[in-house]
Amino acid sequence: MPEPFKNLLGPQVAAAMASHLQRAGAETGAAFNAKRFRSLALSGLEALEMKARAQHLCTALEKTLPSDFDSAATVMEGALASMGEIDDATLDSPSGARDDGLAGWAVWPLTEYVARHGKDKAPRALQALHAMTQRFTAEWAIRPFILAEPALSFDTLQRWSTDASPHVRRLVSEGSRPRLPWGMVLKPLVDDPSPTLPLLRRLMDDASPYVRRSVANHLNDIAKDHPYLIEAWLQEHLPTATPARLALLRHASRTLVKKGHAGVLKAFGVGDRFKGEASVALSSRRATVGDSLQLALTLQSTARKPQRLAIDYAVHHVKANGDTSPKVFKGWVVELAAGERREFRKQHSLRPITTRVYYPGPHRIEVLVNGAAVAEAGFELRT
Structure with missing residues (x-):
């Protein structure tokens, strides 16, 4: 243990x-x-x-x-x-x-x-x-200082954004995130994130992956309250994106991609609705906490031209009160040729983790293509 x-x-x-x-x-x-x-x-x-x-x-x-x-x-x-x-x-x-x-x-x-x-x-x-x-x-x-002394704090963060230490540069982004895990919510920045945007622009192409990941997480925080700001950010910064910046922007957009935000999907070239048929099957109709289930997805294109597809799946977990709550998991980003039939397989773990409690009952798995549900299957979970 x-x-x-x-x-x-x-x-x-x-x-x-x-x-x-x-x-x-x-x-x-x-x-x-x-x-x-x-x-x-x-x-x-x-x-x-x-x-x-x-x-x-x-x-x-x-x-x-x-x-x-x-x-x-x-x-x-x-x-x-x-x-x-x-x-x-x-x-x-x-x-x-x-x-x-x-x-x-x-x-x-x-x-x-x-x-x-x-x-x-x-x-x-x-x-x-x-x-x-x-x-x-x-x-x-640093968060209490951002709230109590915003002018001093942002002047300091601006200066630190060019500090020689990547740990200090990361603090500029991570410390000012509106919704930092384990940290107090910065309500003024939840309502209006504009004070941090110049800092994020400066750090977006930072030499350190450690810093860039923080910027992506910061932008993802903003996306939860201001999705169209992130859509505009993508329109501005995707056209000239290096591979490192592209990876950052994908990570920053993960919440909106999972939610099927049309503008964000379109920015990544996967905004069109899937033209075709889909089916999904599970390796078992019953499972126990700690098991794994295999998903087998089949897509059949009926389009006359290639389709760029972002494929995810949502597991509708049973909660303590018997209701269900979806959790979206990443699948694949593919280009499906005209008329092509393709199969995809994914092993989904049901092992307990610290951030999720499993409850017994009927669970549903829903396949999402470009943000829209195209197929589903169910299983009974036992503890």
């Missing part, structure tokens, strides 16, 4: 934080009581889930760091590891540290401290987040 994700903020992280913060306090002339921090940090930690652990460790920092924010920020900056790539080994380390300082998940409580206590000293707080995001991410911590 894999180690619970929450243990990435476990006792070893608390010990590493205590050690490096004590060292940094001594180097900067600021007292830090490592023994008290460990006692506060470990008290009740095991019973908490991931995000609550970060907040709990931050509360321990509040009772042990210097009361002056600038001094506290200086100690935390001094406890950070040297600059370097944030690789999987760092993020997965149960100690939350490298030999020379804190990096990875251990930095999350530090960013939380800045978010809680830096609001009255926003320029100094943003300086601290600039350092911290290069060892983990400050995407959640």
